[in-house]
Amino acid sequence: MMIETRKASFAKLGDFLARFITKESNNDIWEAHEEKHVRQLDKAIADSIHYNGWFTKENIYFSLAQWAKALQLENLESWLEPYDFANNKQSKKIAIIMAGNIPLVGFHDFLSVLISGHQALLKLSSNDKLLLPALIDYLKSIEPEFENAIEIADEKLPNFDAVIATGSNNTARYFEYYFSKKPHIIRKNRNSVAILTGEESNEDLKNLGEDIFRYYGLGCRNVSKLFVPENYDFKTFFEAIYEWNPIINQHKYANNYDYNKAVYLMSEQKLFDNNFLILKEDDGFSSPIGCLFYERYSDKNQLEKILKEKEENLQCIVSKNLEDDHINFGSTQQPQLYDYADNVDTLAFLSNL
Numbered sequence: 001m002m003i004e005t006r007k008a009s010f011a012k013l014g015d016f017l018a019r020f021i022t023k024e025s026n027n028d029i030w031e032a033h034e035e036k037h038v039r040q041l042d043k044a045i046a047d048s049i050h051y052n053g054w055f056t057k058e059n060i061y062f063s064l065a066q067w068a069k070a071l072q073l074e075n076l077e078s079w080l081e082p083y084d085f086a087n088n089k090q091s092k093k094i095a096i097i098m099a100g101n102i103p104l105v106g107f108h109d110f111l112s113v114l115i116s117g118h119q120a121l122l123k124l125s126s127n128d129k130l131l132l133p134a135l136i137d138y139l140k141s142i143e144p145e146f147e148n149a150i151e152i153a154d155e156k157l158p159n160f161d162a163v164i165a166t167g168s169n170n171t172a173r174y175f176e177y178y179f180s181k182k183p184h185i186i187r188k189n190r191n192s193v194a195i196l197t198g199e200e201s202n203e204d205l206k207n208l209g210e211d212i213f214r215y216y217g218l219g220c221r222n223v224s225k226l227f228v229p230e231n232y233d234f235k236t237f238f239e240a241i242y243e244w245n246p247i248i249n250q251h252k253y254a255n256n257y258d259y260n261k262a263v264y265l266m267s268e269q270k271l272f273d274n275n276f277l278i279l280k281e282d283d284g285f286s287s288p289i290g291c292l293f294y295e296r297y298s299d300k301n302q303l304e305k306i307l308k309e310k311e312e313n314l315q316c317i318v319s320k321n322l323e324d325d326h327i328n329f330g331s332t333q334q335p336q337l338y339d340y341a342d343n344v345d346t347l348a349f350l351s352n353l
Helices: 003-020 033-050 056-068 072-082 109-117 131-142 142-148 167-177 202-217 233-239 242-249 251-266 300-309 347-349
Strands: 093-097 119-123 150-152 162-166 184-187 192-195 222-228 272-275 280-281 291-297 314-318
Touching: 003 033, 003 056, 003 109, 003 131, 033 056, 033 167, 056 167, 056 202, 093 109, 109 119, 109 131, 109 162, 109 347, 119 167, 119 233, 131 142, 131 150, 131 347, 162 167, 167 184, 192 202, 202 222, 202 233, 202 291, 233 242, 242 251, 251 272, 251 291, 291 300
Parallel strands: 093 119, 093 162, 119 150, 162 184, 192 222, 192 314, 222 291, 280 291
Antiparallel strands: 272 280
8 A cells, every 4th residue: 555545544534533523513524435434433432431431422522633633634744754654665563552541542553553554453452442443444444455454453462573562660561571572662651740830821720721631630641740839829720720620520530539538638648629639749740540749849950850860751741831842731632643652753663664
């Protein structure tokens, strides 16, 4: 399959998703062959919500909307421009072991493998095993050559040439051992942080709420920790994020919030609490659900040193333009195609196989 065909196919998928997320207000937008796939994706969404309590319609549609934007032809061409996949060498079979913490979290690896001309051998997470197959069926309907390029493994992975695996720090150690003889990318736990100076506007802090609460904080791009000045007053922060208070009505989130609050109170930890988010002073980065760690800083040079030392544990740093590589408030869950998980260039890895 030519690279132009692959790009065009994923661009068509992006267009399909863009129309899908607006279909409830406009039903007269489907070609005849697409109606089956609309019903199929609707069912996959409904079943995913049923099987995984963390997957809500709002969050699934949010994920679909981000991919609809990313899969525009100009974005694909800009992303692929530095690489030469036009005359791809022998196609390799790439095993992809996917996480299931947020909807379609493994789609970028899936896209990278296929767009580079390789074959994808998928091991889906039990927490997110329905959405991607629905998108795969749409891809195959517009480009039948994908039929032989995509395989989903139910149990043990059959033969493959390289592997991309995502998991916890514990499973990563197992992956490193098990796949040591194959070319591989092994991803571990990462977290994202935000740096506040006290000069942020109310709108900045509202947008920060999106970085904290989207997907209930389950993604590596979710902000799990704040760095704040020594005398920072959290009153303004709490007021700005209050519009997220309905999150406490989600029972799984509420159970985690109640449990963590009880544990902290029993151990007499000092907390700030607004009845849907706990703020706990902690030098760690991976805060539990319903909780946000914070750490005070007096010197920006000292803060830069901390962030440099923890660089391998961080996915995103959010601030108000403090550094060129920092992300704006409210943007962590809207990554570009070149924003790689663990900052490992997947296309470079695939181009060198």
